[in-house]
Amino acid sequence: MRLLPCLVIVLLAAAAPVRSAEAYQAWHERTAMLLIAQHCKALDRLEQAALLSGQVQARGALLRSGKDPETLDTVQDDLMRRAQNLSCADDKVQNEIARMHDAARLWAHLVDMRFPGRWQSWTARRDDARSKPRWRVRTSLQGPGNSTLDFGLVASGAQLFLALATPADVPPSQVVLLMRDPQKLAQPMAPELMRLMRRNGGRLASLMPPPSVLQGFVAVQKLPAPESLVMDAEGRVHKAVLFRFSAAALRAFSDLDPRDVAALKLHYSKRSGIHPRQQMVYVERADFNAARLFAETTAGDLDKAPIAFDAAGSELQK
Numbered sequence: 639m640r641l642l643p644c645l646v647i648v649l650l651a652a653a654a655p656v657r658s659a660e661a662y663q664a665w666h667e668r669t670a671m672l673l674i675a676q677h678c679k680a681l682d683r684l685e686q687a688a689l690l691s692g693q694v695q696a697r698g699a700l701l702r703s704g705k706d707p708e709t710l711d712t713v714q715d716d717l718m719r720r721a722q723n724l725s726c727a728d729d730k731v732q733n734e735i736a737r738m739h740d741a742a743r744l745w746a747h748l749v750d751m752r753f754p755g756r757w758q759s760w761t762a763r764r765d766d767a768r769s770k771p772r773w774r775v776r777t778s779l780q781g782p783g784n785s786t787l788d789f790g791l792v793a794s795g796a797q798l799f800l801a802l803a804t805p806a807d808v809p810p811s812q813v814v815l816l817m818r819d820p821q822k823l824a825q826p827m828a829p830e831l832m833r834l835m836r837r838n839g840g841r842l843a844s845l846m847p848p849p850s851v852l853q854g855f856v857a858v859q860k861l862p863a864p865e866s867l868v869m870d871a872e873g874r875v876h877k878a879v880l881f882r883f884s885a886a887a888l889r890a891f892s893d894l895d896p897r898d899v900a901a902l903k904l905h906y907s908k909r910s911g912i913h914p915r916q917q918m919v920y921v922e923r924a925d926f927n928a929a930r931l932f933a934e935t936t937a938g939d940l941d942k943a944p945i946a947f948d949a950a951g952s953e954l955q956k
Contacts, residue, residue, distance in 0.1 A: 661703065665696035665710070670717050671738060678726035680735045684935060688742035691931035695753060698896030698925045702756055751932050755924030757842045760790065762929035764936055767793035770866035774798070774933040775926060781805075781904070782917050788878075789902065789921060791888070791930060792867065798934075800888045802902060803863045806877035808912060810904040812857065813881040816846075817890060817900040817923075819853035826897040842920045845899040854903075855887035891926065898923040 672689045675681045681689070701707060724731055753760040758777050765772040776790035781804065788803040802813055818826065827837075827845050837844040863878035870876065891900065904917040 661696050661699035662705070665693060665700055666713070666717075668693035668696055669714055670721065671734065673714075673718050673721040674724060674731060675735055675738060677721045677724065678731065678735065680726075680738075684746050685738060685742040687931050687935040688745040689738065691745075691928045691935075694931065695925045695928035698755075698928065701896050702924070745932075746936055748932075751929070753925040753929045753932075755922045758922045758924065760924065760926055760929040762933040764933055768795060770794075771864045772866060775929040777921065779902075779919050779921065781919055782808075782906075782912050787902075787919060788867075791926075791933070792882075793934075798888065799885065800883040800891060801867075802857070802881045802883075803867055803878045804881070804904075806862070806879050808906070808910050809860075809879035810881075810917075811907045811910075812860075812905040814857070814903040814905070815855045815883055815887055815891070815900060816852045816903060817855075817894060818847045818898055819851055820893070822853075823847055823851035826895045826899075842899055842922060843918070845897075846901055846920060853890065855883055855890065857881035858884050891923070892930070894923045894926075896924055896927075 668689055672681075672686070672693055675685070675689070697710060700710065726732075748764075750761060750763045753762065758779070760775050760777050761773075762775045763773060767774070771792055771794040773788070774791040774793045776788055779787040779789055781787040785805050785808075787805075790800070792799055792801045800815070804810060804813075827839075827847055829839075832839055832844070835848070839845060859880075859882040861880055861882070863880040865875045867880065868876045868878045894900065900921045900923060902919045902921065904919065906912040906915045906917065908915065
């Protein structure tokens with residue numbers, strides 16, 4: 639098994655967009671190193687999160703480029719068998735593990751990182767949320783009338799929840815988060831289903847599953863957005879309304895495939911003047927889980943890391 643040539647570069651360059659061949663090499667190397675380090679019991683929680691975040695991100699890029707997930711699973715099984723046959727005392731193995739330790743420590747002290755998808759990007763930040771609510775993972779969406787909406791993961795003390803922030807001048811009366819129900823459609827929109835529905839996949843909305851296989855989560859709370867969530871880089875506060883979603887909505891969104899698209903259905907009152915009164919805004923699921931791993935893992939808070947993912951990027955249930 640060829641070991642990683644430079645793990646520091648592999649981990650810290652994870653936020654750059656990559657072509658399919660580059661994504662495959664990155665995924666292969668991160669997976670190999672993760673499995674070797676696990677075999678040698680060389681990972682602490684921070685180091686596992688660092689490697690896993692990069693691996694989940696590379697896998698997502700491969701899936702979005704059309705790579706078959708079963709093929710990746712087969713390769714990963716082979717890498718696991720080969721890793722288990724390595725000697726942990728080998729000098730090359732030990733050198734790579736040492737570089738992995740160094741890279742993970744650098745990764746842990748970054749403040750923010752960008753995770754680009756095909757249409758949208760997630761920005762992950764590690765701001766202190768003990769006294770003020772903070773965006774952990776966020777993407778900006780275009781709403782009605784070219785307004786800007788912020789959607790993503792908010793941390794408020796020990797609480798984590800999905801939220802949507804909309805301008806306060808004409809806010810929706812209610813918001814529903816719609817996404818694929820895996821009990822009704824096991825995988826994201828396949829090319830065969832796309833052709834049947836006469837869609838070409840050229841727009842984000844065209845990847846949204848049909849209504850019959852969706853599950854919906856109505857926002858459980860509507861309130862003025864805290865200043866810490868709507869303050870720009872210059873310190874100016876833009877008034878907004880925050881719609882908060884349930885813990886079940888966060889679990890369901892995290893469990894989606896990186897190829898999935900979700901939608902926010904915005905309901906407006908008659909007096910809002912917005913037509914049609916139900917507006918759809920689409921969200922690319924993409925590398926949300928990789929961004930979560932980054933945002934929720936820091937060098938000083940490993941004992942409180944709230945989430946864990948398996949090697950396929952699915953959230954592990956506690």
